[in-house]
Amino acid sequence: MTQTPDVGRRSLLRGAGGIVLGGGLVVAGASAAHAATSQNGWPASSSPSAIGITGLTVSGHTFPAGVRGGQVHTVLGYVARRFHSEVEALANPGCWGYNYRVISGSTSFSNHASGTAIDCNAPRHPLGASGTFSSAQVSRIRSILSYCNGVVRWGGDYSGRKDEMHFEINVRPGDSRIAPLVAKIGGSTPPPTTTWSTVKSGATGFRVTAIQHLLRARGQSLTVDGVFGAVTVSKVKAFQTSRGLLADGVVGPKTWAALIITVKSGSSGQAVVAAQKALTARGYTLTADGIFGATTASKAKAFQASRGLLADGIVGSATWAKLTI
Structure with a gap:
């Protein structure tokens, strides 16, 4: 115009x-x-x-x-x-x-x-x-x-x-x-400038915690302690092998893309806990109860809006990338 x-x-x-x-x-x-x-x-x-x-x-x-x-x-x-x-x-x-x-x-x-x-x-x-x-x-x-x-x-x-x-x-x-x-x-793939973090052995913090919860959601058994140690490396390698990825134990863009699970209102489980803990780490504090209710949706929308994403409350690929970068 x-x-x-x-x-x-x-x-x-x-x-x-x-x-x-x-x-x-x-x-x-x-x-x-x-x-x-x-x-x-x-x-x-x-x-x-x-x-x-x-x-x-x-x-x-x-x-x-x-x-x-x-x-x-x-x-x-x-x-x-x-x-x-x-x-x-x-x-x-x-x-x-x-x-x-x-x-x-x-x-x-x-x-x-x-x-x-x-x-x-x-x-x-x-x-x-x-x-x-x-x-x-x-x-x-x-x-x-x-x-x-x-x-x-x-x-x-x-x-x-x-x-x-x-x-x-x-x-x-x-x-x-x-x-x-x-x-x-805010589509299913991140905008051109969005990149994924790389997390590997020796790392600690909320990204590792999210990975561990997502691995549990994907059927891998491990303790969530926020430390990327030998057990986490082995579980990442097992997951990578199951998806036909290079089993190097490093969570980079391809592994993130395969590991994440889209969660939204009504979802429950380990992937929701991962999203809730990541939101809290980003300053949008909420209880990590594994239930994607109204409060989680509200916090997700606020986070998305702050990052220039479509504020729809759905934690999909673009939102996961922003949460874990």
């Missing part, structure tokens, strides 16, 4: 709310018309809860105030994660999300006001500056945009004043391209 260039949109100054005026003056609690929408057509509100704003953290870097939940969270989270891993490591302060305000010099609401835009490393890529990324970095940004199939727009492409820190949803609510993109991001 072609949009009017966001010329004169805003100053670099960010706040928790209010309108940024010339000279850095912030007018808090700026009023807006009822049923306000941001420049891209999404509902905007001074009440974050009214439009479903939720937290966004990528690799330990928080976007203050978060972004719109659901599909928008999935897409912008994905963009942020790929930006961090492929373009430039995120840094705080300087990453921004929801901010209820109008575009500087305009009466239109910023896309930040609807929670449909993020800024990445603002101090390094100030408003109005051009060429703040290398040609290689721009090429990687183009790859991200191409993957998003027009759903996301980069401020570096504005025809007027550039805003190279800025990424925004570029389609209106309900656009037919959104759902397929969300499905692609």
Whole structure:
């Protein structure tokens, strides 16, 4: 969708709310018309809860105030994660999300006001500056945009004043391209930038615990102690042999892919315990009772949203990879 260039949109100054005026003056609690929408057509509100704003953290870097939940969270989270891993490591302060305000010099609401835009490393890529990324970095940004199939727009492409820190949803609510993109991001195979961890003899911790529970779920008998010792090595080799894999006792991408079990609401058993313990290790604390109930589904959805995955509460391949990386 072609949009009017966001010329004169805003100053670099960010706040928790209010309108940024010339000279850095912030007018808090700026009023807006009822049923306000941001420049891209999404509902905007001074009440974050009214439009479903939720937290966004990528690799330990928080976007203050978060972004719109659901599909928008999935897409912008994905963009942020790929930006961090492929373009430039995120840094705080300087990453921004929801901010209820109008575009500087305009009466239109910023896309930040609807929670449909993020800024990445603002101090390094100030408003109005051009060429703040290398040609290689721009090429990687183009790859991200191409993957998003027009759903996301980069401020570096504005025809007027550039805003190279800025990424925004570029389609209106309900656009037919959104759902397929969300499905692609959270589909049965991990997104291109997702990788599996490699766990082997001598390792300890929650990844080993998950592997041991998954081995038990796959019929291997062993004690779950979080230590990748001789017994665990032998059980991994036995499992690998049963699946026609190289029996080296190392849990790498192919072994992970064969070992994991998709779990969801209504599931029970050792694979659910593995998912519950992994979620707890990732900061989404819950009781590892082996029953995939409402609490586990809620924690799984929260984790998925934080990692830019489709927040459907189903722990499949993409979610397992993010949990154990």
